Amino acid sequence: MLPGNGHLAFLAALVPAVVLRALAMLGYRPTLWFWADSFSYLDAAAHPVPGTFRPLGYSLFLAALRPGHSLALVTAVQHLLGLGLAVAVYAVLRRRGLPGWGATAVTVPLLYDEFLILLEHMIMADALFTVLVAAGVLMLSRQDVTPPAAGVGGALLGLAAITRTVGVAVLMLAAAHLLLRRTGWRALAGLVLAGALPLVAYATWMYGTSGTFGLTRADGLFLWSRTMTFADCSAIRPEPRLAPLCPATAVAGRPSPAHWLWGRWSPLARVPRDKNALAGRFARAAILAQPGDYLAAVGGDLRWLLRWERTTARSSRTTKTNPYWFPFERRPLKRSARAAAEAYEGGPAATRPVEPYAGWLRAYQRFGYLPYPLLVALLGGALVVASVRRRPEALLPGLAATALILAPPFLVGFDVRYVVPAIPLTCLSAGLAMAGPTRQRTSPKNARTSDSSGCSNAAKCPPLSSSFR
Template identity: 60%
Template sequence: MAHRALVIALLPAIGLRVLAVLGFPPALLFYGDSFAFLREELTPGTARPSGYSLLLALLRPAHSLTLVTVLQHLLGLALAIGVYALLRRRGLPGWGATLLVTPLLYDEFLILLEHMIMADAVFVALVTGAVVLVVWRVTPATAATAGLLLGLAGITRTVGLPLLLLTAAYLLVRRYGWRPLVALVVAGAIPLGAYATWTKAEKGKFALTEADGNFLWSRTMSFADCAVIDPPERLAVLCPDMPVEQRPYPPHWLWEDFSPLLKVPGTANRNQLAGEFARQAILAQPVDYLAAVATDLRQLLRWERTAVDEKTPYKLPAAERPISESVRGIAEAYEAGPAATRVVEPYAGWLRAYQRFGYVPFPLLMVALLAAFGLMVWRRCWDALLPALVALALVVSPPFLAAFDVRYVVPAIPLIFLALGLTLARRAPELAAEEESPLLSRAG
């Protein structure tokens, strides 16, 4: 069997996902975010786009959070198979391609996100699927499909928007011709434009969210000194009132009662003023801004993702997590019954034990990314450029725009190992296309 290694690797990976479904029914719920996605009233999100909410709305008639998580688990498995197929097409042996998709199959955090009512698993599938299509072969059809996927990724998580622009730049630099480039941009603009128009109709503003300024402002709370910034009176209300060494991590400034952001009336006005303050703070204190970003990025050198005694939403629960009364009705309306995450032993315990070691430590992940860039230059394997750059953007952009979060790094895992695999492949893309059909040639 040509794909024996992959089949062998898939079986335990499926088993881990079965443990998640059996051990933590019906799904894992994340703070208030999951309930915002589950609301029956469909409106453009304020802090995050509502693309994932639209998907949940399509699945609502089934009244099953388990169905949602099972579909997300299947997406994760399909993603690994897609990356494997591309690497095999480029000449990697079955065992080599399987080895490179092992992190996609077995990383505990990817399994966690697949089992969570959050947009991340769908976002990972959309972005990686788009990159795989572009690397597979560039034609107007594949470029349009990739653009559509990246557009959908943009209304799922706003970081998808710059990834569409990055992919367009890749096609331009690689000189694939104007037809694929136009197809990518037009197809990507369709979901983005439709969503922004919806936001305009609902809220009077052509945008994807109303929180980009808030998030950037929270980033500046790590260092902002109003004696240096000297903001105008209308922005001074956003100055922090505690010493730098006592300030909490940036996300706390978005939601906690002490945040001066809450003193500003009006969602759109708050976002605009916060963005203005943030830009002034960064221009006035560029070194402090870069130092704050560097401090966050140093967490990529941490071997353990979460310490044993660390409080984090990214640990599988050991006991049922009650749902707050204020949002319980939202989840139970979607599920048409009890929706709190139950813990069913022994399956839950087995998966919790696996979570302690079943992951690629971030330092090794960064070594793999650096190796991909190095081998790409050495072997002139420029097809690896797109997945490598998209992975880099996913890893480094959050600390610049908001703050570091383990969850924001995980979507880069499939792209890093795809890029590394492409640099190790024996077969050039042009040769692979010719072997598949002598009539096919690179689009342009």
């Protein structure tokens, strides 16, 4: 629907967005890496067996592209998916009556946010998850959700959930949303069945390989790491089997939750068996014994949303090593990671900055993003306007964005990239909240009824524009 009059504003905005992604492709070859996570995804793509810490959705995506022997192909596909999502959001908003400039303004963060571009250029699940969850919610953000649309939306959210487990929360939220909107049992059944199919299939696969029916075997470990920032065993009084999981460091000197999972000094090393189950029991005991400290820890994490900057880097020295900045220089791969990367690439795979393209992108990243305080304000405003104007279709993306922002601090801890999937959903919610109701198509039967009632006379009919107020 894009070619033609009325879309010039969006086309003018789309071209620079394509250029920015071209700069990423030219300036950082073949891709960007994120610590050990990227290489774990590649290992799982070569040997797809459900693992402990993360589901295999993204690794299966990598496996599908593996015959190309090109990491650049992966990043190119991810960039195209990101641009396609922006086009889809724009198209839906135009169909809902927003003018071209208004729909374009709403989609600007999807086109230009440097963090979205960075994650699209990285071997990480975030870009794929963002597209899947936003596309699924987009299918369900209609005034009249048909059973086929609900089925497609549910399937996309199910695939998102086996890419990152937080997608389960969005799927449950979508089901509750359709139930409250009374869209009919066919639409609700279509959503639930299509969404559950990927989850059940994956959990069955997991059960066949490990004996655990689930998406991961680390939910207890992640929640335990969350409690390590405040847990006090003198207040918890854990049972003897859980005592080895007590932290020995004073609260003031404890690192962030993620360090407790991967550090060699972690108390997890003292637990030989059933680590996930025992860690989960300890975490629940800690939360019940210290609910105030738990909420305070979550609130402390959420304060990061008030920072204008996207990262914690404050000096040029730390910026050069921050994984959330386009790097300044070549970063050699560690020996333990090189094999998986080079096997997939079919050759050298270390990130190679190429000037001047890399420098242009580094200059852009210093200002080309939506600060999180503005994101939170936009999200809150969208939810308020959607409620006041009675736009239930705008509430689902807004509530899904809220769930994606709030869930990580409660379950594992805050990371700036965990907020990124909320950006497209927030923009969609804001656009739908401002849009008018869709014009209802009149069937021939209804048209005859209207004619017989006298509405064929223009003087007696309400103005057409009243349908778009």
